[in-house]
Amino acid sequence: MRKKIVAGNWKMNKTLEEANILATEVKGMVADEVKGNVEVILCVPFPYLAQLTKLIGTGTRISVAAQNCSQHESGAYTGEVSASMLTSVGVKSVILGHSERRQYFGEDGQLLAKKIDIAQKHGLTPIFCCGEPLEVRESNGHEDLVKRQVEEALFHLSAAQLQKLVIAYEPVWAIGTGKTASAQQAQDMHAVIRKHLASKYSQAVADEITILYGGSVTAANAKELFACPDVDGGLVGGASLKSRDFTEIVKSI
Ligand code: PGA
Numbered sequence: 085m086r087k088k089i090v091a092g093n094w095k096m097n098k099t100l101e102e103a104n105i106l107a108t109e110v111k112g113m114v115a116d117e118v119k120g121n122v123e124v125i126l127c128v129p130f131p132y133l134a135q136l137t138k139l140i141g142t143g144t145r146i147s148v149a150a151q152n153c154s155q156h157e158s159g160a161y162t163g164e165v166s167a168s169m170l171t172s173v174g175v176k177s178v179i180l181g182h183s184e185r186r187q188y189f190g191e192d193g194q195l196l197a198k199k200i201d202i203a204q205k206h207g208l209t210p211i212f213c214c215g216e217p218l219e220v221r222e223s224n225g226h227e228d229l230v231k232r233q234v235e236e237a238l239f240h241l242s243a244a245q246l247q248k249l250v251i252a253y254e255p256v257w258a259i260g261t262g263k264t265a266s267a268q269q270a271q272d273m274h275a276v277i278r279k280h281l282a283s284k285y286s287q288a289v290a291d292e293i294t295i296l297y298g299g300s301v302t303a304a305n306a307k308e309l310f311a312c313p314d315v316d317g318g319l320v321g322g323a324s325l326k327s328r329d330f331t332e333i334v335k336s337i
Pocket of ligand 1: 093254258259260261262298299300301319320321322323
């Protein structure tokens with residue numbers, strides 16, 4: 085049975101003190117909710133990774149992740165953070181290819197393929213994001229674009245490598261806009277992604293991949309989204325910044 089995940093993407097929010105409070109609250113509130121094949125991941129800013137990894141501790145189904153990493157091993161790349169730095173502070177997973185990275189930092193499929201490789205080389209689980217902007221959805225190009233994003237970044241992987249990552253479908257028009265994809269729209273796209281993976285690998289491999297939905301997930305809409313057969317959880321931005329809202333979303337899985 086594939087894993088179900090609720091991941092909170094804090095983006096560039098919170099001071100260290102606020103981050104400690106939020107992580108402590110989340111840990112206390114969701115600890116009893118994460119059972120069976122459910123995992124909770126907090127994707128926090130780089131400066132807080134070491135401290136929050138310790139705060140969350142081991143022996144729980146809650147973990148701490150980064151929001152990006154460099155495609156390079158090490159060296160003269162001022163301001164960058166490498167995959168081995170992340171593992172050295174106890175981080176287990178990393179968001180790669182978030183639409184904000186694609187849009188504001190020019191990350192494309194070729195670069196993301198390299199980032200996926202280096203993350204996996206160091207034992208990190210990539211949470212690979214894909215999703216279409218509004219104009220592409222409006223011109224009905226969303227299926228083709230998302231399939232291409234998946235191909236460019238992932239199709240060079242072996243089946244064994246593919247099974248060691250998580251995909252997040254995040255329509256750009258739904259991110260931070262309060263405009264969620266309907267459960268039907270989410271299910272349709274998740275099924276398209278899974279079918280595309282099955283066409284390259286096999287149905288059995290595709291059936292093992294956790295595919296999260298992201299884009300204005302709230303306590304009010306999470307249950308309906310998570311009830312879709314191909315939606316295996318969520319990548320939650322705004323609503324992950326409040327422990328109560330995030331806990332309600334975790335309870336919906
Ligand atoms: P949102 O962000 O929940 O605030 O829409 C989701 C994301 O960007 O991961």
